Amino acid sequence: MVGSGHLEVDAEQIRRGGSGIRSAVQQLRSEWEAFQGELSSFGEPWGQDMIGALIGGCYYAILEVAGECIEENLAGLEDHADGVNTMASTYFQAEDASKIEVNRVRDILG
Numbered sequence: 001m002v003g004s005g006h007l008e009v010d011a012e013q014i015r016r017g018g019s020g021i022r023s024a025v026q027q028l029r030s031e032w033e034a035f036q037g038e039l040s041s042f043g044e045p046w047g048q049d050m051i052g053a054l055i056g057g058c059y060y061a062i063l064e065v066a067g068e069c070i071e072e073n074l075a076g077l078e079d080h081a082d083g084v085n086t087m088a089s090t091y092f093q094a095e096d097a098s099k100i101e102v103n104r105v106r107d108i109l110g
Contacts, residue, residue, distance in 0.1 A: 011091035018084035025077045032070055039063070 046055040 009091050011088045011095065014084060014091065015088035018081045018088060021077060021081035021084060025074050025081065028070075028077075029074055032067075032074075036067075 044052070044056055046052040046059070
């Protein structure tokens with residue numbers, strides 16, 4: 001939060017944001033796996049003739065590319081969640097170090 005010429009950081013809220021991202025990734029991954037299971041349950045409804053084989057080939061190629069894209073995006077989101085959690089930890093550490101230094105100065109000044 002910015003106001004009155006200073007910056008306030010809520011490290012706990014940042015940490016909750018990282019947890020929220022990770023939770024969303026888990027939910028998306030679960031839904032993707034459920035969707036794949038549903039697709040598998042249909043079998044190969046396009047048949048075994050020449051046209052069916054062409055449709056099946058396209059279907060599996062598209063499914064593979066889509067799966068790779070989704071997995072890459074989920075991995076990227078996990079990396080963002082890790083980065084947000086690292087940021088929160090850094091703010092917590094900086095805050096702790098500041099408290100120690102302020103108390104040290106206070107003790108020196110009496």
